[in-house]
Amino acid sequence: MNNILVIAKKDFKSLVFSSPLWVISTLCSAVWSYLYLRELSTFVQRSSFVGGGPAGGADSLNIYYEVFAKHISLSNVIFLFLIPALTMKLLSEERKQKTYNLLLTVPISSLSIAVGKFLAGFGASLVLVFISLLYPLGTGLVADFSYSILFSAYLGLAFIVGAYVSVGLLSSSLTKSPLLSVMMGVILNLSILIVLGQADFLSEYPTFQSMIEYLSIGSHFVEFMQGLLQSKSIIYFISFISFFVFLTNRIIESSRWR
Amino acid sequence: MLKVKNLNKKYGSVHAVKNLSFKLEKGERLGFLGPNGAGKTTTMQIIAGALAPSSGTVSVAGHDVFESPKKVKKQIGYLPEIPPVYEDMKVCDYLKYVSQLKGILKVNLSKEIDEAIAKTNLESVANRYIQHLSKGFRQRVGLAQALLGNPPLLILDEPTVGLDPQQIIEIRELIKNLEGHSVLLSSHILSEVQNICTKAIIIKNGQIILEDNIQDLIHNESSSIVHLKLNSFTKEIENNLLNLNYVKHCAQKNNKIEIHLTNSSDELLIELSKFLINSGVGLIEQSPQDLKLENIFIELTK
Numbered sequence: 001m002n003n004i005l006v007i008a009k010k011d012f013k014s015l016v017f018s019s020p021l022w023v024i025s026t027l028c029s030a031v032w033s034y035l036y037l038r039e040l041s042t043f044v045q046r047s048s049f050v051g052g053g054p055a056g057g058a059d060s061l062n063i064y065y066e067v068f069a070k071h072i073s074l075s076n077v078i079f080l081f082l083i084p085a086l087t088m089k090l091l092s093e094e095r096k097q098k099t100y101n102l103l104l105t106v107p108i109s110s111l112s113i114a115v116g117k118f119l120a121g122f123g124a125s126l127v128l129v130f131i132s133l134l135y136p137l138g139t140g141l142v143a144d145f146s147y148s149i150l151f152s153a154y155l156g157l158a159f160i161v162g163a164y165v166s167v168g169l170l171s172s173s174l175t176k177s178p179l180l181s182v183m184m185g186v187i188l189n190l191s192i193l194i195v196l197g198q199a200d201f202l203s204e205y206p207t208f209q210s211m212i213e214y215l216s217i218g219s220h221f222v223e224f225m226q227g228l229l230q231s232k233s234i235i236y237f238i239s240f241i242s243f244f245v246f247l248t249n250r251i252i253e254s255s256r257w258r
Numbered sequence: 259m260l261k262v263k264n265l266n267k268k269y270g271s272v273h274a275v276k277n278l279s280f281k282l283e284k285g286e287r288l289g290f291l292g293p294n295g296a297g298k299t300t301t302m303q304i305i306a307g308a309l310a311p312s313s314g315t316v317s318v319a320g321h322d323v324f325e326s327p328k329k330v331k332k333q334i335g336y337l338p339e340i341p342p343v344y345e346d347m348k349v350c351d352y353l354k355y356v357s358q359l360k361g362i363l364k365v366n367l368s369k370e371i372d373e374a375i376a377k378t379n380l381e382s383v384a385n386r387y388i389q390h391l392s393k394g395f396r397q398r399v400g401l402a403q404a405l406l407g408n409p410p411l412l413i414l415d416e417p418t419v420g421l422d423p424q425q426i427i428e429i430r431e432l433i434k435n436l437e438g439h440s441v442l443l444s445s446h447i448l449s450e451v452q453n454i455c456t457k458a459i460i461i462k463n464g465q466i467i468l469e470d471n472i473q474d475l476i477h478n479e480s481s482s483i484v485h486l487k488l489n490s491f492t493k494e495i496e497n498n499l500l501n502l503n504y505v506k507h508c509a510q511k512n513n514k515i516e517i518h519l520t521n522s523s524d525e526l527l528i529e530l531s532k533f534l535i536n537s538g539v540g541l542i543e544q545s546p547q548d549l550k551l552e553n554i555f556i557e558l559t560k
Binding site: 002006010098101257 | 342
């Protein structure tokens with residue numbers, strides 16, 4: 001456990017003080033600032049027209065679905081593409097800098113390396129999630145809304161980010177090239193989010209359809225977005241992350257045999 | 259300290275290490291010699307636990323590398339050919355990180371780091387970023403991380419490669435002055451092995467072709483060749499020399515005559531000088547060839 005934290009701490013520091021995180025944060029902030037404020041001002045105009053005002057009311061528009069949900073969905077799409085850029089160096093850089101040998105020859109297990117690297121990447125990605133959360137929280141200073149559904153959605157966003165990090169980590173373990181690692185990560189994320197989500201063609205086989213739908217990361221994320229904290233979704237995300245971290249562990253272990 | 263038995267490593271159809279067996283006793287310094295692609299780095303990586311062999315066993319201090327990898331790794335300090343350093347870290351932070359990975363107790367951490375820094379003379383750069391260090395200092399940082407935890411076995415893969423002559427001398431002295439460690443060192447600079455090690459193994463195509471103490475190796479191979487400087491050297495003298503039962507070969511090279519004897523004993527050298535004086539050829543100089551490890555290495559790996 002101690003070794004895991006040692007690796008996680010060192011890599012988290014290295015990620016937080018590296019340029020990719022700052023570039024990604026700036027990029028995200030720029031996109032969010034423009035789109036969020038546009039959605040918010042549209043919402044204010046429409047709710048004034050309806051008559052309820054942004055403070056809400058029985059007949060008012062719902063700020064969560066009109067503004068926050070769109071913001072969170074946009075954050076999810078941005079993270080799908082940018083998290084692999086953040087995690088690209090986790091293991092590929094070790095191979096490139098020839099420090100991989102150090103990790104293999106100190107008395108720690110491959111699983112400790114994989115888990116430590118995952119925690120570092122996840123911690124750094126949560127910085128982005130936190131920046132995204134600042135927008136709804138800022139709105140909360142002037143508007144009144146239910147925080148419980150917002151936090152449920154952000155818990156879902158944190159889980160899906162964890163899933164992207166685990167996929168990015170696996171991609172990073174497969175190659176020396178950070179660019180290739182990003183490409184692999186994005187393709188894998190897209191495959192899991194979109195391809196597995198399109199199970200309609202299996203409508204004649206309801207068992208397979210429900211199985212594929214269960215495997216789709218998007219359907220579980222939607223439940224969090226709707227404020228439904230279901231244990232099956234939490235177990236799904238934990239299993240998903242564990243599976244990819246385990247695969248990374250096997251890749252590290254297999255490098256001894258190549 | 260280290261026992262390697264019937265070690266084999268195959269990369270697909272390439273048999274990189276073939277039935278390699280050797281021992282390294284406590285406190286011994288073993289030089290690992292061989293041309294590029296001979297299997298030196300592969301063998302060292304297997305011992306250090308970075309690679310798994312196709313077959314064979316390796317044990318360090320009685321622990322098998324594959325059955326108790328963690329125990330074995332605690333006994334080993336490994337410096338690969340390219341020092342495994344993180345450029346974005348300061349020297350002291352890097353050494354702290356490696357110490358923690360090696361599981362050194364918190365109470366001993368600063369003492370261990372200070373000792374490693376002192377042994378490798380890194381005091382002046384301890385608070386500098388590794389990316390700003392010269393190649394020689396990076397090599398020292400690599401050596402310092404290998405020394406952390408005071409491992410009884412040090413595996414040093416070409417520790418002076420790519421350094422300038424001054425840095426080579428410094429690193430060489432540094433390794434020579436390390437006490438209380440068994441050392442397995444590979445190098446292309448053979449004088450380095452001659453200088454640092456007590457024993458040498460020469461491998462070619464993954465197989466051991468020679469294993470001996472350095473001094474015995476040089477003595478046995480070199481002293482059977484004698485160089486002579488004579489006042490006059492004729493065909494008749496050459497024939498007389500070849501007729502001696504202890505002379506295998508005789509040839510003129512530049513202004514000297516090279517004679518290969520059947521063995522390297524002092525008695526034969528005395529016998530030869532007596533013969534030359536008695537035959538009146540005017541013996542000016544008789545010197546056994548001072549062969550260096552380079553010559554032996556080149557001869558054996560041809």
